[in-house]
Amino acid sequence: xxxxxxxxxxxxxxxxxxxxxxxxxxxxxxxxxxxxxxxxxxxxxxxxxxxxxxxxxxxxxxxxxxxxxxxxxxxxxxxxxxxxxxxxxxxxxxxxxxxxxxxxxxxxxxxxx
Amino acid sequence: xxxxxxxxxxxxxxxxxxxxxxxxxxxxxxxxxxxxxxxxxxxxxxxxxxxxxxxxxxxxxxxxxxxxxxxxxxxxxxxxxxxxxxxxxxxxxxxxxxxxxxxxxxxxxxxxx
Numbered sequence: 001x002x003x004x005x006x007x008x009x010x011x012x013x014x015x016x017x018x019x020x021x022x023x024x025x026x027x028x029x030x031x032x033x034x035x036x037x038x039x040x041x042x043x044x045x046x047x048x049x050x051x052x053x054x055x056x057x058x059x060x061x062x063x064x065x066x067x068x069x070x071x072x073x074x075x076x077x078x079x080x081x082x083x084x085x086x087x088x089x090x091x092x093x094x095x096x097x098x099x100x101x102x103x104x105x106x107x108x109x110x111x112x113x
Numbered sequence: 114x115x116x117x118x119x120x121x122x123x124x125x126x127x128x129x130x131x132x133x134x135x136x137x138x139x140x141x142x143x144x145x146x147x148x149x150x151x152x153x154x155x156x157x158x159x160x161x162x163x164x165x166x167x168x169x170x171x172x173x174x175x176x177x178x179x180x181x182x183x184x185x186x187x188x189x190x191x192x193x194x195x196x197x198x199x200x201x202x203x204x205x206x207x208x209x210x211x212x213x214x215x216x217x218x219x220x221x222x223x224x225x226x
Contacts, residue, residue, distance in 0.1 A: 002156065033214070043157075043203060043216040056213050090156055101147070102214060104156040 004105035006091050012111045018079040021108045025072055025093030032074040033102060034066055038087035049074055081112045115140045115206045119217035127225045132191040134220045136204030146187040147205040148178055163187060199224045
């Protein structure tokens with residue numbers, strides 16, 4: 001158990017809909033990272049937050065957004081969903097802004113029908 | 114910019130045989146390198162990391178990796194494969210800002226009894 005929790009574990013929705021994925025980092029970790037894992041794209045970094053502020057952006061679509069709240073949990077919002085958004089979405093956390101190990105949550109499996 | 118290349122998307126070894134999973138990196142700054150393992154239907158778990166200390170890094174479950182700057186490699190090895198080692202293995206690189214991790218495409222390890 002990494003100490004990172006993600007909810008829900010599974011999500012099934014329809015095209016055009018909007019969903020919110022939630023992540024709670026390990027106790028004491030200030031950084032949260034979001035990743036998308038799909039068969040064709042592999043593991044893609046989406047975005048990082050540090051102590052409530054956006055710190056780095058990866059291959060995140062404009063239809064996607066994220067935020068980190070004062071209690072350090074983070075939410076990833078996916079809107080206008082398309083079939084191709086079906087994937088595993090992982091959250092990871094780490095201790096500080098400089099390099100440390102990232103600890104991954106169990107993921108949320110999103111299926112868009 | 115940083116990137117990693119994992120040679121061989123699928124590797125099969127017999128139980129008890131040597132495991133060798135290859136990773137080559139590209140980095141414009143001294144890299145930090147990681148190996149993660151993903152068991153079926155689970156999140157990523159850190160196996161080991163290189164952060165510019167000893168070039169031979171020992172990780173969990175009997176795995177180790179050697180950083181070779183001249184070859185820009187960070188191959189993962191284990192002397193004797195176990196059935197429980199069957200999983201997906203990811204190599205990752207991060208620059209010293211630590212803000213972004215770049216993952217390889219993964220290597221699926223099959224262990225044959």
